Every structure is written in structure tokens, then in C-alpha cells.
Amino acid sequence: MAQSLAKGLKILFLFNRSREVMTVKSIAAGIKVPLPTAYRFVKVLTQYGLLDKAEQPGHYQLGRTLLEFAGCIRQRLNIATVAKPLVEKLAQMSGETVQLTLRNGDHGTCILVEESHSTLRVAPEIGRVLPLHAGASVQVLLAFLPDDEQRRMLDAPLKRFTPHTLTDPGKLLRRLRTITRQGYAVSRGEAYPGAMGIAAPILDADGRVIASLAVSGPAQRMAQKRAAIIESTTALAREMSQLMGWNADSRSGQPHE
Numbered sequence: 001m002a003q004s005l006a007k008g009l010k011i012l013f014l015f016n017r018s019r020e021v022m023t024v025k026s027i028a029a030g031i032k033v034p035l036p037t038a039y040r041f042v043k044v045l046t047q048y049g050l051l052d053k054a055e056q057p058g059h060y061q062l063g064r065t066l067l068e069f070a071g072c073i074r075q076r077l078n079i080a081t082v083a084k085p086l087v088e089k090l091a092q093m094s095g096e097t098v099q100l101t102l103r104n105g106d107h108g109t110c111i112l113v114e115e116s117h118s119t120l121r122v123a124p125e126i127g128r129v130l131p132l133h134a135g136a137s138v139q140v141l142l143a144f145l146p147d148d149e150q151r152r153m154l155d156a157p158l159k160r161f162t163p164h165t166l167t168d169p170g171k172l173l174r175r176l177r178t179i180t181r182q183g184y185a186v187s188r189g190e191a192y193p194g195a196m197g198i199a200a201p202i203l204d205a206d207g208r209v210i211a212s213l214a215v216s217g218p219a220q221r222m223a224q225k226r227a228a229i230i231e232s233t234t235a236l237a238r239e240m241s242q243l244m245g246w247n248a249d250s251r252s253g254q255p256h257e
Contacts, residue, residue, distance in 0.1 A: 007031050008041045012050060012062065021059040079202075079211055080112050082243045086236045087114045087213070093232050094225070096217035097122050101137045101199075103210055104129070106153055108138035122195045122216040133158050133172055134165055135191030136199040137214035143179035144201050144209035150176065164189040184234050185212075186226070188219050196222035198229050200237035205245030213237040 014022060014030045022030070028038035042060060045051040049065030083100045091098040091114035100112035110128045115121060132142035132153060142150060150173075158167040166172045179185045184200045191197065199214035213236060215222075215229050222229065 004041075007033060007037075008045060011038075011041055011045060012066075015062050021054040021056060021061045023058055024060070027060070079244065083112055083202075083211075083213070083240055086240055087112055090114075090213065090215060090232060090236050091116065094215050094217075094229050096215050096222065096229070097124070099124050099137060099214050099216065101130075101141070101212045101214060103132075103141045103212075106156075107131055108141055108212065110137075116217060118217075118221075120218055120221075122192055122218070124192075124216065130161075130191060131159060133167070134161050136185035136187040136197035137191075137212050137216070139166075139172075139175065139187060140179055140185040140199040140201045140212045140214075141209055143176040143185065144203075161191055162189055162193050164193075166190060184230055186230075192216065194219055196226075198222070198226070198233055200234045201241075202237050202244060203241040203246040205247070207246060210244070213240060 010031045011027055014027060024038050024042050025035060027042060028035045031038070031041075033041070042051060046053065046060070046063070049063040051060045052063045053059070054061045079102065080100065087098045087100055095116060095118065097116045098114045099110050101108040102111045107129045108131075110124050110126055110130075113124055113126055115123055130138050132138045132145075142153065145153075154169040154173060158169070158172070159165075160167050166175060175185075184198065187197045189195060195216050196219040197214055197216040199212045201209045202211040202213060204210045213233055215233055
């Protein structure tokens with residue numbers, strides 16, 4: 001069984017940029033198995049989406065399922081590395097704390113923080129987890145999820161973190177519609193008392209929201225430069241989305257326009 005699996009996986013390694021399509025005969029020669037065996041391997045790999053039939057009859061190419069794997073790896077390994085200089089840039093531009101929040105199921109996890117140098121500042125902890133209704137950094141994730149996922153989360157009890165946390169599903173839904181229309185989220189005292197947050201979504205190559213870029217600080221100070229922070233946050237989130245593979249010319253997911 002293990003040997004068969006190994007030979008089947010070897011088929012995937014036969015493909016490269018100079019050899020994007022192959023016949024079953026060439027695959028059989030490449031992994032040194034009889035032609036009928038190669039046909040069985042190719043059939044199974046095609047069933048699982050690891051190989052696709054090419055336009056030329058009798059030829060095969062790497063399958064679209066591999067793109068999903070690549071997307072998972074890219075998201076995990078690259079987003080913090082890609083984001084770090086932009087997070088630092090936004091912190092310098094805004095003078096406030098900037099955080100990168102990664103969507104993890106029904107929650108958002110803070111994975112990167114650049115704190116403000118001001119004595120009075122908001123300082124979210126790396127690793128802090130919040131449900132998607134509590135504050136701008138996570139509401140912007142919820143706003144750009146499919147409607148069925150939104151409804152499922154709104155049907156669940158919504159935990160209150162401060163007196164201003166939105167826990168009424170109707171009010172939260174109206175907030176989400178505003179976020180979707182504007183392309184950014186603004187909250188005041190919903191996750192941290194006395195703080196204001198401004199956040200924009202980060203999209204992947206498929207136009208799906210995977211993370212958010214957020215600025216937070218004392219509400220009174222943030223209010224004085226709200227427009228400038230919104231402009232810089234949305235611009236840098238858009239740049240980050242493009243670095244993650246999002247196509248600005250595509251019709252799917254254009255929250256930063």
C-alpha cells in the first residue's frame with residue numbers, strides 16, 4: 001500500500017513549468033510502472049482533483065485541488081511576513097497601534113502588533129482571540145463572509161465584552177451592511193473601553209477575506225484623524241491583498257474601492 005501511494009505521489013513530481021501536460025504513457029515511463037498501473041494511478045488522482053484532463057485529448061495536467069493546498073500554505077507562511085513592513089508603515093503614518101488579525105473559523109486571532117509610542121495607547125496582545133462580532137478588527141472579517149456564514153454566527157449567542165459591544169443581531173447585521181458598502185469598519189469601545197478601531201479586510205487570490213488590518217487608539221485622539229486613518233488603512237490593506245494574490249481587476253471582492 002505504501003509503495004503504491006509513493007508511486008502515485010511521484011506522478012505529481014513529474015510535472016514542472018517546462019512539462020505542464022503529460023500523457024499516461026509518459027507518466028508510466030516517468031515512474032517506471034506498466035501502462036495499466038499508470039492508468040489506475042491517474043484515474044484515482046483525477047478523482048481527487050490532484051490531476052485534471054488537459055484540453056489535448058489523452059493528456060493530463062496538475063489539478064485545481066493543489067491550488068487550494070497552495071493557498072493554505074501561502075496564507076499560513078506568508079501573511080505575517082508580507083504584512084510586517086506594511087503594519088510598521090501604517091503605525092508610523094497613524095501614530096497609533098496597528099494589528100493584523102487572522103480569521104480562524106468563527107474567531108479572529110491577533111498575530112502581529114506594532115504598538116504606538118504614545119504613553120496613552122491601546123495594546124492588544126498577540127494571540128488574543130475575539131469572536132467576529134466584537135470590534136472593528138473582527139467585524140470587518142464577518143462583514144465579508146458569505147451570507148449563510150453570517151446568519152449562522154448571528155444566530156449564536158453574542159458575548160458582551162464592554163457596555164458598547166454589539167450583541168443585538170439586528171443592529172449587528174445593519175453594521176455589517178454598512179461595512180460591506182464602505183469597505184472598512186469603525187467601532188468605538190466595543191472590544192476595549194475608551195478605544196476606537198478602524199479596520200479594512202485583506203483578501204486572498206480567490207477574493208475571500210482571510211485577515212484584517214486595523215488601527216486602534218484612544219477614541220478622542222483617533223476621532224481627530226479618522227479620515228486620514230481610514231484612507232491609509234484601506235490603501236495598505238488593498239496593497240496587502242494584492243501581495244496575497246488578490247486581483248484588483250477581478251469582479252470578486254472589491255472592498256477597498
